[in-house]
Amino acid sequence: VAFSAPVLAATAVFLVYPIGQGSFSDGMPLGISGTFNFMLVFQAEHNILMHPFHILGVAGVFGGSLFSAMHGSLVTSSLLAETGGDVSLNVGYNFGQEDETYSISAAHGYFGRLIFQYASFNNSRSLHFFLGAWPVIGIWFTALGVSTMAFNLNGLNFNQSIIDSSRHLINSWADIVNRADLGMEVMHERNAHNFPLDLA
Known part of the structure; x- marks a missing residue:
């Protein structure tokens, strides 16, 4: 499911948009300068920066990186010391072990007090699902926005x-x-x- 996001994004700019515009010369070319030229022309013709679906995509990508950084920080801050002295904490982890190497209750308690109680996950599975789903859903929306603008349906961009x-x-x-x-x-x-x- 996660890899559907880049597949949909690539399909939108390489296939759907050129078909909607009537020529593959309107699709995104490969390469850095071609990509930036495509972005500027797309903005000029469709004003995608003001489109709510693009805004959701930006929130998905930047939000996903923020949440991942916060998650890594909380996990690192609540590692359980299985070793002592100058030995690295990493030595205390055996690949594939059943028990967790960090205290999710400590991380949950700290983050719940830092923001507010219900902003924190106390379930590891729902937390990791959220970390994966947030950017994927955002990129889905961006691909949907590009695909609608391929057919010049620009009505949502508040122009x-x-x-x-x-x-x-x-x-x-x-x-x-x-x-x-x-x-x-x-x-x-x-x-x-x-x-x-x-x-x-």
């Missing part, structure tokens, strides 16, 4: 400007992003935009 009751524009960061997107789009297809009225 509109903020206007007050008297029809005056309220400037926001979204307007700056929109203007940058228009500039990138014009520079990407120069021949299609002889005089960019939308930038005038």
Whole structure:
């Protein structure tokens, strides 16, 4: 199940998006510069940064790395000393042993007091399922967002400007992003935009 995330992400950018756009030249090329060019053009044409599915993907990847670091820190901080003196703690672990080498109750108690009680897992299986499922579900959503935008279904990306009751524009960061997107789009297809009225 975990490997479905990179498979879906690769399928979205290499297969679904080019089919939706009508040409494999619109798909993501291999290589670093081609990947970055694809990302900039994708942002210019679809404004994916404002799409909730992309936001969920970012939360999944960064959240997954944060949770993994927190988990490793808690486990390392609550190791049970099976050795003494100058001998490494690692010597006290035998590969495949049944009993745990750290105190999950101590880690649970500490983390429960650090944040709040119910933010901490007291079940090792549910904790490790959460650590695996969080980034996978986030990348699923990002792949779904790319796949919907392949068919120009951009309605969820909140591309509109903020206007007050008297029809005056309220400037926001979204307007700056929109203007940058228009500039990138014009520079990407120069021949299609002889005089960019939308930038005038």
